Each structure stands twice: as C-alpha cells, then as structure tokens.
Amino acid sequence: MERPIGVFDSGVGGLTVVKQLNKILPDEQLIYFGDTARIPYGTKSKRLIQQFALEDALFLLQFNIKFLVVACNTASSSALEILKERLHIPVVGVVEPGAQAAVERTRNKKIGVIGTSATIGSSSYTKSILKLMPDAQVLGRPCPLLVPLVEEGWLDGEVTRLTLKKYLAPLMEQKVDTIILGCTHYPLLEPTIQDILGPDVSLIDSGKETARVVKETLMSLKLVNSGGKPGADLYFVSDSARQFAEVGSRFLGRPLENVQRIDFDEFLIKNSDAPLLKNFEVLYDE
Amino acid sequence: MERPIGVFDSGVGGLTVVKQLNKILPDEQLIYFGDTARIPYGTKSKRLIQQFALEDALFLLQFNIKFLVVACNTASSSALEILKERLHIPVVGVVEPGAQAAVERTRNKKIGVIGTSATIGSSSYTKSILKLMPDAQVLGRPCPLLVPLVEEGWLDGEVTRLTLKKYLAPLMEQKVDTIILGCTHYPLLEPTIQDILGPDVSLIDSGKETARVVKETLMSLKLVNSGGKPGADLYFVSDSARQFAEVGSRFLGRPLENVQRIDFDEFLIKNSDAPLLKNFEVLYDE
Incomplete structure (x- = not known):
C-alpha cells in the first residue's frame, strides 16, 4: 500500500525514530512534521499537549497517510488515547x-x-x-x-x-x-x-522498539508497501527549515533534505472548523 | 492617566521586570501576558519571534493599554522595530x-x-x-x-x-x-x-534599568497615573495558570495572584483579520 506513513514530534527528536523506520522499512515513504515553533512540549500542560497533538495530526492527514507514528514521548504519554479515539487510521506511540x-x-x-x-x-x-x-x-x-x-x-x-x-x-x-x-x-x-x-x-x-512495533502492526494490518519506495521522505517544520536541517542531520546521522517550513498559525486559521479539533472538552489540569 | 501598562514576555522571566516596575511605579496597573504555550522564544527564528511579538501585543491592546513594555530580551532584540512601527502607543524594550x-x-x-x-x-x-x-x-x-x-x-x-x-x-x-x-x-x-x-x-x-526608563518615558510623555492604583495587576498566560503562578512567585519574590489562562489559538483564529498581523512581509531568514 503506497500511502505514506505520518510521523510527528515537537521538533528534531523524532528523527531518531525516523532513522530506525528507514532502516527496517526502507520501502515506506515518511511524511514528518516537527512542531519547532512550539517546541518543547515536555514542560507544557496535558491539555495543551493534547491540543497540539491533534493539530499536528490534522496537518499530516492532508497527505492521505495510512498510519500515524507519534514519535514524541511527551505526546505519546498525554495524547495517544485522544488521537486513537479521533483518527480513523492506526496510531502507534513510543511508550x-x-x-x-x-x-x-x-x-x-x-x-x-x-x-x-x-x-x-x-x-x-x-x-x-x-x-x-x-x-x-x-x-x-x-x-x-x-x-x-x-x-x-x-x-x-x-x-x-x-x-x-x-x-x-x-x-x-x-x-x-x-x-x-x-x-x-x-x-x-x-x-x-x-x-x-x-x-x-x-x-x-x-524509538528503536517503536520502529519494530510499527513494522509488525503494518504487517498484521496488511498495510506494508510491497513495491519500491513511492517517493522521497518529506519533512515539514513550523519554524526555520535551515536550523532544523542543521540540527536534524545530527539526529539522523546523514544530511537532511526536503525540509519545508509551513506557517502553522495560517494552517490553523484555515482549518479552524475541522471536526478533529472540535468539542475538545478535556478538563484543564488546574 | 489611569489606563494600564501592558507587559509581555515568552513566559515567567518578564516578572523580574514587573517586580522592578511595581517598586518604582506603585500606582500603575500592569496587564501581563506570558506566552507559556510557545516558550521559549530564544531558540526560534527572527521571523517567528516577530510574528509572536505582534500577536502578543494584539492581545494586550484589548485592555486599552497606554504603554507597552517588551520584557523579553529575545523579543526586544528581534521585534522592537516592527512593534514601534505598527503600534500607536509608546513601546520600550529591555535592550x-x-x-x-x-x-x-x-x-x-x-x-x-x-x-x-x-x-x-x-x-x-x-x-x-x-x-x-x-x-x-x-x-x-x-x-x-x-x-x-x-x-x-x-x-x-x-x-x-x-x-x-x-x-x-x-x-x-x-x-x-x-x-x-x-x-x-x-x-x-x-x-x-x-x-x-x-x-x-x-x-x-x-530589567532593573528598563523599569527606570519606563518611568522616565511615562513622565516625559505625561502618561503617569497620579491617582492611586486603579486596579490589581492582571496576569494572562497561554498555558497552565497554576504552573505559572508556582514558578512565577519565585521570580516576583511574593505569591502571584490573578493569573488566568487564555486559549491563544482561539484568540488568534478570532482575530485573524487584525490589520496588525497583516502584510507581514519580513523575509524569512533561510
């Protein structure tokens, strides 16, 4: 199945998961989103992390992804349930x-x-x-x-x-x-x-363990891509692409290409009516 | 002049400026905004810091502030010029x-x-x-x-x-x-x-030096409040109010009251047509 796999993280950290995914699933195209405009997530509240995670997922859904990997421990810890509830594709976190x-x-x-x-x-x-x-x-x-x-x-x-x-x-x-x-x-x-x-x-x-689980889940759901890789991996970030490419290559262990910056505030304004982000009644932890 | 003074920072740091302002301008009411949902600014790009600073200023303008203090070195360094150009009230930064x-x-x-x-x-x-x-x-x-x-x-x-x-x-x-x-x-x-x-x-x-300059500027522009303090200082944050009050009291040297969380994404969506945020053609540094 040629549809890409979506991967998101608050920034560059998730590239350690990408590295493992590329290794054991070389035929899968990855679409990565790093929310570098709002990094870090790890010091922020549960309510906010859930909101960010839904917004990040909404961005990746545009690419018709078949599978979502939450390559961020903070988002996996606080938002995996709500993502699983609201998305119609399989979701795997790192926890x-x-x-x-x-x-x-x-x-x-x-x-x-x-x-x-x-x-x-x-x-x-x-x-x-x-x-x-x-x-x-x-x-x-x-x-x-x-x-x-x-x-x-x-x-x-x-x-x-x-x-x-x-x-x-x-x-x-x-x-x-x-x-x-x-x-x-x-x-x-x-x-x-x-x-x-x-x-x-x-x-x-x-991250390494997660890549293994992603492969097993893809196989059991018969979602593995059997042809060659349908296209190069794409990387999107909400702040400077240059800075991400520089730091990211350290995480990936090779130069990073195909990094594009998107204006995430503009994306949210355009998609403010998206049902995925509506009726978001999780209690604020304060 | 009873109108409040607006103060913003990416988080709690600006409270060190608030502490000094309270000391030398005890009759002025302060409205503080800490953008804790997107903290820190200091690792982010110039373009994004400018956008955040304009959005933060827009939030404070709702309170009919007479004066804006940019209590954040990062925003003062990257966004003071654009704030001065676009706002019709005096703006002072910390640099x-x-x-x-x-x-x-x-x-x-x-x-x-x-x-x-x-x-x-x-x-x-x-x-x-x-x-x-x-x-x-x-x-x-x-x-x-x-x-x-x-x-x-x-x-x-x-x-x-x-x-x-x-x-x-x-x-x-x-x-x-x-x-x-x-x-x-x-x-x-x-x-x-x-x-x-x-x-x-x-x-x-x-921060200490800035409070002194704010006082001098208010005096020279005849904007000083001569009556008693018109109301308690108010604090708004874009993430958890509880967490801000806890850490903030360390910065302020006394317990923090009147902290309210606002949904900043919702605020931005509602104000997406604000002229202050339009035609924002600063070149992206990449």
Missing part, C-alpha cells in the same frame, strides 16, 4: 513499545524511566509496565536539562556527566537493572549514560 | 536600557553580553552599545542552558557553576569589566555569577 521491551529485558523487575517533566508526570510508562508486569517496581525521574544539553551539543564532558549522575542517583540507589530512555533526544546520550551506569544496567531506546 | 547602563558603568570599554541564542545572534546589544560608544569592544556569548537551569531551580551548585564558568571563560579572557545579563531569567543567577567573576566585574540587570 508501549518501550515498556514492552523493558519488561522483556529486566531480571529483578526494577525498571527506571527518564523523560521530560510531562512524560514522567503522566506516569504513562508506569501504567504500561504494570499492565504487563503487575509486580514490577517502576521509578520515574524527570530530567528537564537533558534536552537542552543535547541541543547544545554537550553529549559528554563534565557538565553533562554531573547532571546525569544527579538525575540517575536515585535510580542507582534503588538498583534498577533496566532504564527506559523515555525521550527521543536521549539516544544521543546513550554512550555517556551507559558509561556512568556500567554494563549491568540495560538501556531501552523507545 | 536599549541595558546597553545605556553598561556604557555608563564600563571603565575599560570592554563589555560582555550573555543571552539566548536569538538575542546574541541578533547583535542587538552590540548595535545599541556602539551607537552610544563607538570605540567599545562588545563580546556576546549565547548561553542556552541557563534558562533551563533557572527553571529547574538549580541556581547554585556544581553543575550551574561549571556551566557558567564554561560560558563566561571567553569573556573573562578578554577582560571585560561589565557584563549585561541579557535575559530576564539571569538575575536569579546573579549572586553565583558575581561570585565566579569576582567584585571587579559589574553586572547589569536589564
């Missing part, structure tokens, strides 16, 4: 695949999760893990400085190591044997984190 | 007052500026300083990690000190004798920064 992998990997049933404040505050990973392994102990730790550190390019060095040690200390004290990298920025810190934790702690890259 | 104070304070004419990537990239402080002191040497240093550190509440401690030392090293090597805190978050780091630099380097708090 469940990461939780599944952690449950398969742990030996002592003590699992740590690191992520943004919104992701950890939502307890999404904890809920997913406990569904699969009710006697697991799950320890979440919000790490709001890690995204800015990655975007500054400080992937190693004293500041990053000290920050990581401070964030990871409570997880190490509780002797977790598995830690989920619950943010698509964190795989870039994986070597430093592994070095700090030592070889006995397993790290789970949710 | 010129900070530059003025630095020029008065320096003895060796070597001035450092720290701020967000957008503020430093715009060279706004350099241009303002050179207008006043053409033979000054100005050294700008973007410090993208400082805002997240302040918001995490890590105002001192090893991580913050190491980060500051790394950022400040090039300024210290060049022997600047004055450094402008070119971001409204940075006054919370002032004691730590002063401790690292030692007593021979003067720190300029742009």
